[in-house]
Amino acid sequence: MSAAQSLPRVAVVGASGYAGGETLRLLAGHPELEVATVAAHSSAGKHLSEVAPHIDLGHDPVLQETSVETLRGHDVVVLALPHGESGRIAAQLREADPGVLVLDLGADHRLESAQDWADYYGTEHSGTWTYGMPELPLAEGGRQRDQLVGAREIAVPGCNATAVTLGIVPLLRAGLLDGTAMTAVLPVGYSGAGRTPKQHLLFSEAQGSAAPYAVGGSHRHVPEILQNLRRAGAHGDLSLTFTPVLVPMSRGILAVMNAPAPAGTTTGDLLEALRADYSGEHFITVLPEGRMPSTGEVTGANTVRIGAAVDRRSGQATVIAALDNLVKGTAGAALQSLNLALGLPETTGLSRTALAP
Amino acid sequence: MSAAQSLPRVAVVGASGYAGGETLRLLAGHPELEVATVAAHSSAGKHLSEVAPHIDLGHDPVLQETSVETLRGHDVVVLALPHGESGRIAAQLREADPGVLVLDLGADHRLESAQDWADYYGTEHSGTWTYGMPELPLAEGGRQRDQLVGAREIAVPGCNATAVTLGIVPLLRAGLLDGTAMTAVLPVGYSGAGRTPKQHLLFSEAQGSAAPYAVGGSHRHVPEILQNLRRAGAHGDLSLTFTPVLVPMSRGILAVMNAPAPAGTTTGDLLEALRADYSGEHFITVLPEGRMPSTGEVTGANTVRIGAAVDRRSGQATVIAALDNLVKGTAGAALQSLNLALGLPETTGLSRTALAP
C-alpha cells in the first residue's frame, strides 16, 4: 500500500472501450504504475467489473465522469477517446496540471500537417504531439525513442500505421523499394473498429466474411504512414494504396505490402536491411528467410513480427508485418512510450510472449 | 424413378473431400442429372452419410473404390482428386468409355504450357483440356463458353485463379491497368486447403489468426491466371505478385488486386469496362460505385461480385472480387460447364442466392 502511494498515479479515460480496456489490462501487470482513476462517458457510475470483467486491478473501481475535475491531480492521463474528443479535454488538463503527462490513443495529435488533417478528417487540427513510435529510425539519425524521453504530450500511433510503417521503413531507407508504387492490403480483426454497437460489427455479419472498407484512398492512416516514411528519410513522391479488410478475428493486423524492387534485389537483401535497422529492438522480430508471420503469433504481445520475400518473376518485394492492434498497435505502444517519458525501463510491464492457440 | 433412369448418369470421384462433397451438394439439387456412383479412396466402403451427413441424395450410397471398373458406363465423371492423380485415371476412362464427359476439378489439365507445368509442379504434364470458365472473353472474340459446348474433357479452373482472372480481365482489355505491375492479396477460407488433416488447418491454429502462405511467387495459380489474361487479349510482359492469406472462415475468397491505372482514369471508367464485358453474364455482378463485395454475400452461391475504385492520390486501381471457393470457385463452375457440355441451360441447378448470415 504505502509503496503503491509512491508510484506514479495514472488515470485512464474511455475505460469501457477496447483501447481503454486493453490499457487497463496491461497496467494491471505493470509494477511501476498505479491505476488511480478510471473514467468513461456513457458507462460512468458502473463498476469496472461490469464493463470489463476480465480485468483484475486488485480492486473494482467505479467509472468516473470524464472531466477536468476528475482527471486533475494525476501524474499520467491516458485518453482513449474517439478522435475529435481528446483535443479539448487535453487542453483543459494542460492548464489545470502543467506537468501532467498526457497520452492520446486517438488520432487528434498524430499529424504534423494541418492540411493533411483537413483533407482526411475535415475538422480543425488540434496540433501535433510527440509521436509514440520509439523504434522509428529518423532521417537525421537516432530514433523517435530519443524524443519520447521526458515528453509530456504523446500521440500514440494508429494500429495500421504502425504495421505498415515498421514493415516498409528499413527497405525504403535501403533503397530496396520503389516508394512511388507501394500497396498495402491488411486483413484486420474487429476490435479495431471499436466497441460501439453497429450492424456491420455484429457477430453474425462478420462470421464467415472478409469485408473490405475505405477502398480507394480514404483511409486516415495513409497520411500518418507517409509522414513516418518521410521522417525516416524516404525522399521523392511517395505513394501508398491502402486497403484494409475486416476478417473474422477479434485482434490482429496482417499488413501485406508490395512494391517494385530494384533489379537483382534478393530476399536476403530485404531481410538484411530489416535486421540492420531493427537490430537490438526488443519488440521487433525479423523472421528468417522462408518464414512469414501470422497474427496468431502476436495476440496479447507487444511485438511486431516481419517477414519479406522477393518474387523473382515479378520483381516485386512483398513485406508482411503482424501485430496485435490493441497491444503493439495501441495500448502496448502507449505503455512503451509512457515508460520512456517517465524514465522507466522501456520494456516494463510489456511482454514478448503471446497467447496461443 | 423411371424418369430418373433417363437422366445422364454422373459419377463423382473423391466424394469424401470438400470439392467432391460440394459437387454432390449441388447435384442433389440439379433436376437434369442423376448421381449414379459415388467413389472415394480411403473412405471407400463407408456410406455417404458417414462422410457427408449434410447431403441428401434421396438415398445413401456406399462409396465405391476409385477404379475404371467402377467408373465405366457413366455419361459424366467428375474427378475431385489431388493434382497428379486425375491424369492417369482420366486416360484409362477415355479408353474404356470414348464418349464419356470427364471434368477434372484438380489442376492437372489447366495449363497449356508444359514448361509452366514443369516450373510450378515439377512433374510430367498430363495435357490440356477445355478450360471451364464460360465467362472468359477471348482475344479472338466470343467467350470460353463457346468452346465448352459439346466438350468431352473439361479442366475446372482454380478457385483463386477464377477470382483474380474475372476481376482483372476487362480492365486489362480496356487498357485501364498496367499489366506489368499487378498485385493480388487474397484473404481465403480454409476449405480451399482440403479436408486432409494437417496441423496448420486445425481449428485452434486457424482461429484468431491471419496466415499468409506461398509468398514470393510460388503459388500455382499464377501461370493459370497469366494464361487466362493472354487468352483474353492482354499483351506484353504481364506480371502478377500473388499473396494468399488464410483467414478464419470456412469458405470464401476476397481477391484484392492493385495495379497502376493510366493518368485520369476514374472509378467510373473501371466499372464501365467491367459492366461492358460482363453485361448479360448471369453469375457475375458488378457493384455500383462506392460499394465493395464481401465474401459473406456469396456463400453457397455460384456468383462472383466485383467492385472497383481508383485512388486519385496514388493513381492505382483497386479491384476486388468475391466468390465462394467451393461453388463458383470449383463445384458450381464445374456444373456450369457440365451444363454447357451436355446442352442443358447453363444455369440449371445453380443459384445466385447465397446463405447469410
Added chain:
Amino acid sequence: MSAAQSLPRVAVVGASGYAGGETLRLLAGHPELEVATVAAHSSAGKHLSEVAPHIDLGHDPVLQETSVETLRGHDVVVLALPHGESGRIAAQLREADPGVLVLDLGADHRLESAQDWADYYGTEHSGTWTYGMPELPLAEGGRQRDQLVGAREIAVPGCNATAVTLGIVPLLRAGLLDGTAMTAVLPVGYSGAGRTPKQHLLFSEAQGSAAPYAVGGSHRHVPEILQNLRRAGAHGDLSLTFTPVLVPMSRGILAVMNAPAPAGTTTGDLLEALRADYSGEHFITVLPEGRMPSTGEVTGANTVRIGAAVDRRSGQATVIAALDNLVKGTAGAALQSLNLALGLPETTGLSRTALAP
C-alpha cells in the same frame, strides 16, 4: 412472367432482419409463390440489395413502409417482427383482407394461456393462432399438420421450442422420460438474437466466448414447450429447466436434453420410440445408435437431426436435437406450414441438404 402473375402473391414484413431475410432466401427458391412486396421499418425506402445483398429475387425491390395500405391485396403476409408488434398489424390486415393467410414468425400468437403470456411477457395477450409445427403428434391422434391445412392464421414456433419439443415428445409419450425433471442446455448461434446492434452481439464480444443467458427459468420458450408436450399427450407435473448458451456461430441450435429414464431403459428403446413417432417425417432424421448430430450438418436445411443415449451408470436419458434456427427453427417451418395451408406439397421449396463445411 405471365405464369408468375398467377402464383399466390406473398408480402414479407421485416425483410431487413434475419428471420425476414431468411424467409426471402427460401422464397427465392420456391417455385409456387411470388414475392410481391417486401416491407420493413427503419430500412423502408432502401433497395433489398442494400440490406440483403445475398438474396436474388430476379429483381431488386424497394422496401415498403409497414402498413395495411402496403400489405392489403396479397394472398399471404409473413410477419417477421419483434414480439408485440404483429398483433396489431395482423388485426388490421384481417379486417382489410378477410381471406389473407397471415404467418407470424414472432411469439405473439403461440401461447394458448393468457396467464402464461402474462407471466412471461407481461403484456396483453394477442390471442392464439394455429401452431405451425406440422410434425407434432397430438394426444387425440393425428398430427398438428392436419390443423394447418387451410389455416388462415399461423403462429410459427420458436426456434428453441422446436428443437426441444421434437426431441422430447416421442420419449415422453412412450413413458421413457421422467417429465418432472427435464433439463435442456442449448448452445445456440447469434443469428437467433436478431440483427439490431447490441454490444453483447458484437463479433469481438462473441468470439472465443460461450455466454449463457436467461438462466433460472425466465426464458420465454419454456411455456411454449410445455404447451407442446401437453398437447402431445404428456401428463402430470411437467418441469423443464432451460439454459441457452450463446456460442461463436451464426446459425444453429444444439438442444441437449437430460431426464431420468425408467430402470432398464436402453438406448435402443429411446431410438425406437423416436423412429416410431417420426417414421415418414420428411424433415426429421433419427440417427443410428452411437451417433449424435451436430449443427454443422443442418446449416441452411429444413431438417431436425436427433440422437439419443442412456447413461447406464446414471440412469439418465440424453437426447440431442440439432437444427438451423433460421430454417427449421423459423423461416423453413413457416414455408412448410404455408405450403400446407395453401394445399401445396408440404416440402415445396424446402431442402434436406445442408451447406457444409
Added chain:
Amino acid sequence: MSAAQSLPRVAVVGASGYAGGETLRLLAGHPELEVATVAAHSSAGKHLSEVAPHIDLGHDPVLQETSVETLRGHDVVVLALPHGESGRIAAQLREADPGVLVLDLGADHRLESAQDWADYYGTEHSGTWTYGMPELPLAEGGRQRDQLVGAREIAVPGCNATAVTLGIVPLLRAGLLDGTAMTAVLPVGYSGAGRTPKQHLLFSEAQGSAAPYAVGGSHRHVPEILQNLRRAGAHGDLSLTFTPVLVPMSRGILAVMNAPAPAGTTTGDLLEALRADYSGEHFITVLPEGRMPSTGEVTGANTVRIGAAVDRRSGQATVIAALDNLVKGTAGAALQSLNLALGLPETTGLSRTALAP
C-alpha cells in the same frame, strides 16, 4: 543470469502440444523458475520457435528427445503427454532422481480406484499421485492445498473435472443439490482436444458447428469428478450425466450443471454456500446474483468464475462455471500446485486478468 542459475530448473516434456506450450507460456512469466530443458517426441530437434513461435523464453532452445538421460538432473519435470505415456517415464525418473518433483498433466495418476481406471481406460493403473486441486475442500477439514506442500508427485486435474468439481462441491456439501441426479453439459473449445491433426478438429469442420461427443456416460472425467465430490464430503449414491459439446472457440469450458434443489432453496442460498467455501480463494470468483460467467472473461487467466440460480418453477439449481481449459484447467493449475510443492507463494507467476476481447 547468475541469479537464474540459482533458480529451480524445470524440464517440460511435450512442449510441442497445447498443454506443454501453455506451461512454457506461463513459465516464461514466472520469476522464480528457470526453464532448463524443453523436450518433445516427433518434434525433437526443432527449435521452440518453430513449433511455438508465440513463446519468448529469452532464448530459443532446441527440443530434446524425451528420455531419462535428457530429463535427469532437474528440480522439476512437467509431463504433458498423452495418457498412458507418463507412467513409464515417471517411474524411470523417480529412480534416476529420487528427489525430483514430477507433475503429470495427463490422466494417468488422477484416479485412486484401479477399478475406475480399468472401467474407463481399460489399461493397467499407474498408481495415484497427490491431486493438484488446491482449492478442493476436504471432508476431514482443510483443503487439498495442504497435501500439496512438499509433494513430489502431482497429478494435475482434468480441465472439465476442475470446472464441474469446483462448481458443484460447495452446494453438495451444503446439502443444496440432489447428488443422485446431477447433469453437466459443457460447451468446450478445441484446444482441449489436442494438437494432433484429426479430421473432426479441422477449422472447416469445427466452424459454425456445435458437436457433442462422449455422450452416454463414457467420458473419462466422470470418475475423477465423483472421486473429488466424495473426498469433499458428498455421501450416498452420486450420479452425474456428463455431455461435452465442442463449440467454435479455441479455449474455454463453460460447465452448465443442473440438479434438483431442496424445496425452498433460493438463488441466494446457492451463492452463500459458494462464497462460504471459496472465501479467500484467490483464483475463484463467485458472481453476484443475476450474473453468469462467460468463457471470454477468463481467457489466459488462472481463474474460475461461478454463477448460480434456482429455477423456482422447476425447483432445479443451475450452477455455471467458466475457466480456460489450458490455464486453470491445465497449465495454470500445474504451476499453482508446483508453487505450493516448492514452498513458493501459491500465486507466483499466475494472473487473474484475462485477455479480452
